[in-house]
Amino acid sequence: MNELIGKCPKCRTSYFGYALTNPPRQNCSKCGSSLEISKNGIPVMVFSGYFAPVENKIGR
Numbered sequence: 697m698n699e700l701i702g703k704c705p706k707c708r709t710s711y712f713g714y715a716l717t718n719p720p721r722q723n724c725s726k727c728g729s730s731l732e733i734s735k736n737g738i739p740v741m742v743f744s745g746y747f748a749p750v751e752n753k754i755g756r
């Protein structure tokens with residue numbers, strides 16, 4: 697599984713898929729809040745075109 701999920705903390709709208717790796721897609725299209733993005737249930741920071749776990753476990 698390789699699922700990116702973005703959730704709006706305000707209006708709780710969910711977004712799915714790798715479009716979330718694009719910074720313009722990291723804001724809720726309804727209310728404009730920054731989405732909380734997670735991958736496989738783990739919160740991630742998304743940068744332009746790639747993402748990294750928020751927690752301090754860096755794989756390599």
Ligand SMILES: [Zn+2]
Nearest residue numbers: 704707724727
């Ligand atoms: Zn929203």
